[in-house]
Amino acid sequence: MTHLHILSADEEIYRAMLAKENLPDLIIDDQLGESCEIILGEPSRIHDKIADLPNLRWIQSTWAGVEPLLNPALRRDYKLTNARGIFGELMSEYVFAYLLAHERRIFARAEAQKNKIWDGSLTGTIRGKTIGLIGVGTIGAEMARTAKFFGLTVRGYTRQSEDCPDVDHYYHGEELLEFANELDYLVNVAPNTKETRKIIGADLLAALPARAVLINVGRGPAVDESALLQALNEKKIASAVLDVFEKEPLPTEHPFWTTPNLTMTYHTSGPSFPSKFIQIFIENYRLYKEDKPLKYQINFERGY
Amino acid sequence: MTHLHILSADEEIYRAMLAKENLPDLIIDDQLGESCEIILGEPSRIHDKIADLPNLRWIQSTWAGVEPLLNPALRRDYKLTNARGIFGELMSEYVFAYLLAHERRIFARAEAQKNKIWDGSLTGTIRGKTIGLIGVGTIGAEMARTAKFFGLTVRGYTRQSEDCPDVDHYYHGEELLEFANELDYLVNVAPNTKETRKIIGADLLAALPARAVLINVGRGPAVDESALLQALNEKKIASAVLDVFEKEPLPTEHPFWTTPNLTMTYHTSGPSFPSKFIQIFIENYRLYKEDKPLKYQINFERGY
Numbered sequence: 001m002t003h004l005h006i007l008s009a010d011e012e013i014y015r016a017m018l019a020k021e022n023l024p025d026l027i028i029d030d031q032l033g034e035s036c037e038i039i040l041g042e043p044s045r046i047h048d049k050i051a052d053l054p055n056l057r058w059i060q061s062t063w064a065g066v067e068p069l070l071n072p073a074l075r076r077d078y079k080l081t082n083a084r085g086i087f088g089e090l091m092s093e094y095v096f097a098y099l100l101a102h103e104r105r106i107f108a109r110a111e112a113q114k115n116k117i118w119d120g121s122l123t124g125t126i127r128g129k130t131i132g133l134i135g136v137g138t139i140g141a142e143m144a145r146t147a148k149f150f151g152l153t154v155r156g157y158t159r160q161s162e163d164c165p166d167v168d169h170y171y172h173g174e175e176l177l178e179f180a181n182e183l184d185y186l187v188n189v190a191p192n193t194k195e196t197r198k199i200i201g202a203d204l205l206a207a208l209p210a211r212a213v214l215i216n217v218g219r220g221p222a223v224d225e226s227a228l229l230q231a232l233n234e235k236k237i238a239s240a241v242l243d244v245f246e247k248e249p250l251p252t253e254h255p256f257w258t259t260p261n262l263t264m265t266y267h268t269s270g271p272s273f274p275s276k277f278i279q280i281f282i283e284n285y286r287l288y289k290e291d292k293p294l295k296y297q298i299n300f301e302r303g304y
Numbered sequence: 305m306t307h308l309h310i311l312s313a314d315e316e317i318y319r320a321m322l323a324k325e326n327l328p329d330l331i332i333d334d335q336l337g338e339s340c341e342i343i344l345g346e347p348s349r350i351h352d353k354i355a356d357l358p359n360l361r362w363i364q365s366t367w368a369g370v371e372p373l374l375n376p377a378l379r380r381d382y383k384l385t386n387a388r389g390i391f392g393e394l395m396s397e398y399v400f401a402y403l404l405a406h407e408r409r410i411f412a413r414a415e416a417q418k419n420k421i422w423d424g425s426l427t428g429t430i431r432g433k434t435i436g437l438i439g440v441g442t443i444g445a446e447m448a449r450t451a452k453f454f455g456l457t458v459r460g461y462t463r464q465s466e467d468c469p470d471v472d473h474y475y476h477g478e479e480l481l482e483f484a485n486e487l488d489y490l491v492n493v494a495p496n497t498k499e500t501r502k503i504i505g506a507d508l509l510a511a512l513p514a515r516a517v518l519i520n521v522g523r524g525p526a527v528d529e530s531a532l533l534q535a536l537n538e539k540k541i542a543s544a545v546l547d548v549f550e551k552e553p554l555p556t557e558h559p560f561w562t563t564p565n566l567t568m569t570y571h572t573s574g575p576s577f578p579s580k581f582i583q584i585f586i587e588n589y590r591l592y593k594e595d596k597p598l599k600y601q602i603n604f605e606r607g608y
Contacts, residue, residue: 089455090429097408100401104572110411113568116561118553120570125394149453151393249422257420264417266424 001025002289005032007041007049008062013274014040014281021278023285038288040281043068050075058288060281062272064139065219066298067192080298081284083277087270088142091217094269095143095187096150098241099126102213127151132183134199135190135218136164137304139270143187155179159195180207185215191304192219200224205231212237217269220245225256232259243269305329306593309336311345311353312366317578318344318585325582327589342592344585347372354379362592364585366576368443369523370602371496384602385588387581391574392446395521398573399447399491400454402545403430406517431455436487438503439494439522440468441608443574447491459483463499484511489519495608496523504528509535516541521573524549529560536563547573 002025006014015028029036032049039046039059047068050056059069061082069080101107103124112119131147133140136156144154144166156167157179171179176199180186186208190196200214201224208214214237216223225246231237239261245254248267256262284294298304306329310318319332333340336353343350343363351372354360363373365386373384405411407428416423435451437444440460448458448470460471461483475483480503484490490512494500504518505528512518518541520527529550535541543565549558552571560566588598602608 089431090427093404093429093431093454094408094427097401097404097410100397101405101410104398104401106401106405106410107414109569109572110567112570113561116556118570120553120572122575123394123398123572125397127393127397146453149450150397249424252420257417263414265413266416266422268413268424268427271426 001027002037003027003029003035003055004038004040005029005036007032007039007045009042009045010062010274011041014278017274017278018281021282023282024289026285038285047071047074050078058284058294060284062274062277064270065192067219070298070300070303076300079294080300081280081294081296082298083272083280084138084296086272086276086280088139091139091189091270092142092146094217094243094265095215096126096146098215098263099131099185099213102239129153129184130155130182131185131187132157132179133167134186134188134196134222136161136167137189137191139217140164140187140189141166143189155183176204177207180204182209183212184209185213187215188218188222190218190222192221193303196222198222198224198227200228202227202230205236208237210236210238214240215243216240217243220248229255229259232261239263241265243267305331306341307331307333307339307359308342308344309333309340311336311343311349313346313349314366314578315345318582321578321582322585325586327586328593330589342589351375351378354382362598364588366578366581368574369496371523374602374604374607380604383598384604385584385598385600386602387576387584388600389442390576390580390584392443395443395493395574396446396450398521398547398569399519400430400450402519402567403435403489403517406543433457433488434459434486435489435491436461436483437471438490438492438500438526440465440471441493441495443521444468444491444493445470447493459487480508481511484508486513487516488513489517491519492522492526494522494526496525497607500526502526502528502531504532506531506534509540512541514540514542518544519547520544521547524552533559533563536565543567545569547571 004026008014034054036053037055037057042063043061043066056078058079064082064087066082103126109119127150130153132155133143134157136158141164144164147154148166154167155169157171160172162170188200199222205227232240241263243265244267250256287294308330312318338358340357341359341361346367347365347370360382362383368386368391370386407430413423431454434457436459437447438461440462445468448468451458452470458471459473461475464476466474492504503526509531536544545567547569548571554560591598
């Protein structure tokens, strides 16, 4: 029998779903112990519990981000898989919700309503604008697809991949500032790696035009927070929408809470709906039992 | 020579654009007089100036809506054409801006930021929802196309046409309440006709589920304002986004300004950008000079 333990805020939901599926040989253990072969759950709940599990062979993360398990001090003698393919559509909705809100001035129009002012000022449009994506994996590719649907030009900044048909121009390595030049929207969707840490810093922000909107749905450490604060306070860019932060929840005393033209969304851009996620686990469990390569396996060195 | 007079808020822009085009035989008159054969402009600026023009043959409206010229007391011995095909993309952006804002709770999240509350509550999605369009002309068709892109089911309520491939189910005539049943979003894009006047009334609103969002980008008279007020105050529907009103600008004392869950946008959903509009006039002018049928001609009886 194959022993699974669940370490998730949605444990009860996953238990109920898996009970219905009747997966072959699967036993869900209430306690985490010697027999445990598979763990399913959130990396933040798992990372400090894996040292003494002799039979651990696979951890399936319910999240895309697996940073807590990438700490070099932790063991790496098991297969780590993350959740992919289920966030792209939701995160793309998020990005376009905020880009459309920006162009259609929906906060300003709501303010006008409070003041009973008939604000017939001309609206903007996302059509014809240029969006730049830092990171074009499955999530970035869905954003690129949506951007093309709405008539935008799409730039992609990637380590080396150039395989998304909806990206019009690719940039790599030292072409970061060229990539930023004349962008209307800059969206970070990259995982947290050495290369992306503080990639959104003073240089990149200075290379953007004053009309630019920054959206960070990737990882908090990608943003140099003090450089961004300065850029917003000095109106070097138009606005920023941040879903992720260096430290979460963001401390109450952090200046982001009250920075003008900074919108915060509390790590909600890509919720992990259990009903979508469980399909990944089921598919991977079948592959696991057949001793085949698992989907979405993480390379510990590369970090994604 | 063919004499044109311009009656538009954007007269200077149109003059400059037409000067560049050098259209054959065209003279733009500064004054409106006997020689005037064509008028280009906003119906609200035109309707009270056409009685004494012996040579008037064609009016090209810069708007989609031509109600001021449909008054039965006015002459109808000329060709009336409106602007079409240039509003669909912008108005579709508007509709999806507000639907995404609703699902992603962007006003609530902004409020949380003011109060420094880390609001990690789960987000919604437009994917999988059902949208109903009253009116599926060129504008409605673009909304249907966008809805399919985002994975929605699309219903269309039309007089008789069924020619949009992105509509999953069509409804006509007395099927209005069936059309409304279990709709997540109801969007009115219909022109103002006898049939659409107060179509969004107590019966239709009662047939919608409590989660429904109403968006009116068609014409103000389509909404029975007191029925909508009651539905919102009694929470029979979730919210309404209104771009058009029975009377515009909306009088300051109108209860809509302060009705909960009612968002107003001051007739800005489909701005008429002169650079887009002028292409319609240029094409129609060429057809006019060749004595061919004009594009987008209005049927005075039908009203669109």
